[in-house]
Structure formats: C-alpha cells, structure tokens
Amino acid sequence: MSSVLITGITTMTTISAITLSDDFSIHDLLENLKEIGGWINSWLPKNTLIRGLFYGAGTIVSLRLIPFILRRTKFFYNVEIQSRHFHRSTFHPTLVDIKHELLKELNHEQELPHNRDGKLVILEINAGGGTNINYYPDECIYIATDHWEGAKDYLEQNFANEHSSHRIIYDRFVHTIPDRLLGIPDCSVSAIISFHSLCSSSNLALALLEIRRVLMPGGKLFFMEHVPAKIKYSSLWISQLNFSIQFLMWNCFTYNTRSYLEKAGFSSVNIEDVEIDFRDLGLYGPLLALNPHIYGIAVK
Secondary structure, eight states: OOSOOOOOOOOOOOOOSSOOOTTOOHHHHHHHHHHHHHHHHHHSOSOHHHHHHHHHHHHHHHHHHHHHHTTTSHHHHHHHHHHHHHHHHOOSHHHHHHHHHHHGGGGOGGGSOOOTTSOOEEEETTOTTTTTGGGSOTTOEEEEEESSTTHHHHHHHHHHHOGGGGGSEEEEEEEOOTTOOTTOOTTOEEEEEEESOGGGOSSHHHHHHHHHHHEEEEEEEEEEEEOOOSSTTSHHHHHHHHTHHHHHHTTOOOOOHHHHHHTSOOSEEEEEEEEOOOGGGTOOGGGGGGOEEEEEEEEO
C-alpha cells in the first residue's frame, strides 16, 4: 500500500504542580529551590556515606526525569515520532517478514469462523493509519481500535485514498485501549491483529480477557510484541530499565507478554522468539532497548 500515513500515540497531559504568577522570575525559582535544598540538607543525618548515597540517588533520578521535563523540545519530540513509527508500522525488514508469515493465514478463510452473513470479521488493535489492510482478504469486515483518538482521521483518509481499501468493508473505529474493547459484542470477531499493541494495555491480563471475550470460538489472535530482556542485569535489561520513563511517556509498558499469553486461557498458543537489531535503520535511544520480540498465534 503506497503512502500510508503513520499515526502517533497518546501524549501525556502536562501536569502543573504549581501556578506561577506573572511577576515570578527564574531568580525566585532558584531561591525557592535553594530553600528546599537547605531544608533537605538539614533533615539528612550527618553521616557522610548516607548523604553521598542520597545525593547520588537524587542526581540519577533528576537526570532520568529530564526527558519528561524536556519532552516537548525538538530532540525528545523526534524520539517520540520514532516511537509512533515503531509501534504503528512494523517497518523493520525482519518484522515485515514475520507479518507476512502470520497474516498469510487470513487467506485460508475456511480455518477461521465467520459471522452470520458469512463474512470474516477482523479487529485490529492500535491500527494507526491502517498499514496492514493490504494483508486482509476481500470483503472482510474491518474494525479498528486505537488509544490515540487522532488515528481515526489518518485511517479514514487512507481508506479514502487507497484503492485496495475499497475491497474491505470498513465497519468502525473505536477509541479505546486494549483492556476495554468497548462496544464490541461477545463472540463477534474472527481474528484480532495486535502488532506492538498489547504494550499499551494498562492491565495486560484484562486485555487478553477482553480479546478472548470478543473472539468467536476458534477465532485467532495474531500477535507480534516487544518483550523484556531474558537475562536480568544484562546490558539490555539495564537499558530497558534506564529508558522506562520514556516508555511510560509513550504509554508503552514492557510486559512479560509470553507468560500472560500462556496463562490467558486460549485453547492453543504458538509463540516464537526473535531478536531485532534496529541500529541498521538509524534508530537511537530507547527504541534500541526494544530488540527482544515474540510473535505467534493464539486460538480461542
């Protein structure tokens, strides 16, 4: 599909901790910070080691908060844009190959349940601009969800522009997160597509319950998700921990998705592991910590 628009993700609402008056100056702010620092210093015990540990930990925390404080600067905004592409487009060649491998099963419609009208019903979680619609069979019914409300405009624009979209029945867009598939009836969906989407769940166990609820008996969940590093305290594990604040800013949680899938009550779950090297695409920062992936199919 040509020139598909890539959508973004929900941004966190700016939190105002204090209200500054019009005549408030930087000098006043620095003076207030000095007073707070003096109060903390007087509260700490005299032990040099304890003071050193406290100030060291405070410095680390302060440095890790810089991306949140400066998240609207050009640099950090560019990183956020990269995250939008990462979560919506699955553009790495290895991920594209995996997507081909998984979604080719949709062409074997006889292996999937249909609705009463004999139609295949596909639900895509965090669909963005609809980058996967070329993989879906003719005359299938397409339902899209996304936790970013603006995705609806991109999706409908792509459906209006793309010739391939006319062969698919676009049913509706639902603005929601994976753990609340609002307005989608029980046992009404043939297949669910989740590529880099379950990480946006606030409660992954609940999200998988919702997925099972809306799937028809015999329906399938096609998934591809980034997961935590396997080895604790490895350089990759430390990197994921280091960038955890940025992940939270993007509404992205690094779950042990394999474990959740295996315990979710599906009749069968097939899971494969793969490591993705994003450096050859020029990605940097937090996204390099999302190398480990799993992919597969779960059947209700």
